[in-house]
Amino acid sequence: MIQKVVMIGAGNLATQLSLALHENGIEILQVYSRTVESAKALAEKLNCKYTISVKEIEKNADLYVFALSDKALQPILDGLPVPIGKVVHTAGSIPVDIFENYTKIYGVFYPLQTFSKERKVDFSDIPICIESNNMEFQENLIALAKRISKSVHLISSDQRKQLHLAAVFTCNFTNHMYCIGQKLLEEKDVDFELLKPLILETAQKALQLNPLSAQTGPAVRFDEEIMSSHEKALENTPDFKKLYSFVSESIYKMHKSK
Amino acid sequence: MIQKVVMIGAGNLATQLSLALHENGIEILQVYSRTVESAKALAEKLNCKYTISVKEIEKNADLYVFALSDKALQPILDGLPVPIGKVVHTAGSIPVDIFENYTKIYGVFYPLQTFSKERKVDFSDIPICIESNNMEFQENLIALAKRISKSVHLISSDQRKQLHLAAVFTCNFTNHMYCIGQKLLEEKDVDFELLKPLILETAQKALQLNPLSAQTGPAVRFDEEIMSSHEKALENTPDFKKLYSFVSESIYKMHKSK
Numbered sequence: 001m002i003q004k005v006v007m008i009g010a011g012n013l014a015t016q017l018s019l020a021l022h023e024n025g026i027e028i029l030q031v032y033s034r035t036v037e038s039a040k041a042l043a044e045k046l047n048c049k050y051t052i053s054v055k056e057i058e059k060n061a062d063l064y065v066f067a068l069s070d071k072a073l074q075p076i077l078d079g080l081p082v083p084i085g086k087v088v089h090t091a092g093s094i095p096v097d098i099f100e101n102y103t104k105i106y107g108v109f110y111p112l113q114t115f116s117k118e119r120k121v122d123f124s125d126i127p128i129c130i131e132s133n134n135m136e137f138q139e140n141l142i143a144l145a146k147r148i149s150k151s152v153h154l155i156s157s158d159q160r161k162q163l164h165l166a167a168v169f170t171c172n173f174t175n176h177m178y179c180i181g182q183k184l185l186e187e188k189d190v191d192f193e194l195l196k197p198l199i200l201e202t203a204q205k206a207l208q209l210n211p212l213s214a215q216t217g218p219a220v221r222f223d224e225e226i227m228s229s230h231e232k233a234l235e236n237t238p239d240f241k242k243l244y245s246f247v248s249e250s251i252y253k254m255h256k257s258k
Numbered sequence: 259m260i261q262k263v264v265m266i267g268a269g270n271l272a273t274q275l276s277l278a279l280h281e282n283g284i285e286i287l288q289v290y291s292r293t294v295e296s297a298k299a300l301a302e303k304l305n306c307k308y309t310i311s312v313k314e315i316e317k318n319a320d321l322y323v324f325a326l327s328d329k330a331l332q333p334i335l336d337g338l339p340v341p342i343g344k345v346v347h348t349a350g351s352i353p354v355d356i357f358e359n360y361t362k363i364y365g366v367f368y369p370l371q372t373f374s375k376e377r378k379v380d381f382s383d384i385p386i387c388i389e390s391n392n393m394e395f396q397e398n399l400i401a402l403a404k405r406i407s408k409s410v411h412l413i414s415s416d417q418r419k420q421l422h423l424a425a426v427f428t429c430n431f432t433n434h435m436y437c438i439g440q441k442l443l444e445e446k447d448v449d450f451e452l453l454k455p456l457i458l459e460t461a462q463k464a465l466q467l468n469p470l471s472a473q474t475g476p477a478v479r480f481d482e483e484i485m486s487s488h489e490k491a492l493e494n495t496p497d498f499k500k501l502y503s504f505v506s507e508s509i510y511k512m513h514k515s516k
Contacts, residue, residue: 169438215434
């Protein structure tokens, strides 16, 4: 069983995940981060030790969770004393076997969600994608994931990479559409509050109906008059105009071929 | 006061709006639609008359609501007996003065939301944008809107057009991102259910935090390694690949300049 965890990283995901584990009876032994500021901030929330030196990472943990940006993972692995015990990373697009030259038993613990330090999330609905090179360890990871979430899944590295890509579209790109909406309203002195019920309903509708059949608006109707009037309104923001044309075309094509 | 309404149109918006008015004590006298099928379907829900002939539209209504696609509005106006009484349309991008050659008192009653026939919406949070050429009628429209919604706003034609454009980005384009996410998961046999908590959280987060500061993912970090691996994964769907590059670039540019 996994009881004692060292958290490598203190960013958005590391913060939210370690808090969720802590609240569900898992002991976070230590937090490692590259800066004292972030290591200390998270360690204080968890009431645990912290370090900024890889050499001082605790040796006796049941699990080392690497919750780092993809770029940071490899250099930190290279700096670690070997062997390092049982490890997981939390990344969408990194194959599980990145660990194979560093330790014997390893896996992935990927919570599919968007995390910000300042917004607490309820882990119980977050899908956690598990993968491992070792059957027993995999079972332990599943048990650990089930302590914090009702939605635990065995997902291969190949599937996980695709999930991450799909998440970029449905989360980051969607959020960018919200940003553009906000900028457009600012131009005409209209409160962004007016868009909020629409943002929420669009999401809730996609949870109930198939998003393909739920599509509305000028592009799916191919209403050229509105589309060209919208493009004209975007003359001063050529990037938004290009994006408008391109996404409208993509909507129309997808619906024509459905 | 507005008590008796004729609904011109029987599409998604006409259906949801007339049901909301009906449930809040407004009498829908009649439904007009171009096809018997849709006119009858809505009239049955409202327990009222219907017609498919513009000549047979009731003469004694307090208000005629034109809830039609933008393309359909002009030809129907041209076919109507003149004068037609007090009218509103429900469109985002049509100026209020489209009515000026047809009647004396007119306005706009624009509920800013996405509507589907098969999904009932709670009108109470939906922003309703009001505009009129007549002060007394405008007050009556505000009173009517307040019967169904807590969020009633005076919005000019110019602002309303911008709201509609912003809504296309935050609703239709966002929904298209969901569609792409779904298609990507289908390719690797991963259940779309796994994306649903992310879709909901992305929306809820934008209601609480500023979407610009809430942005996460590879583009805002400018993580070239992940972005190029994602683009490679999209080789077989060149449209999605182009969209990926383009939106990523737009995210990066917006955040660099914030």
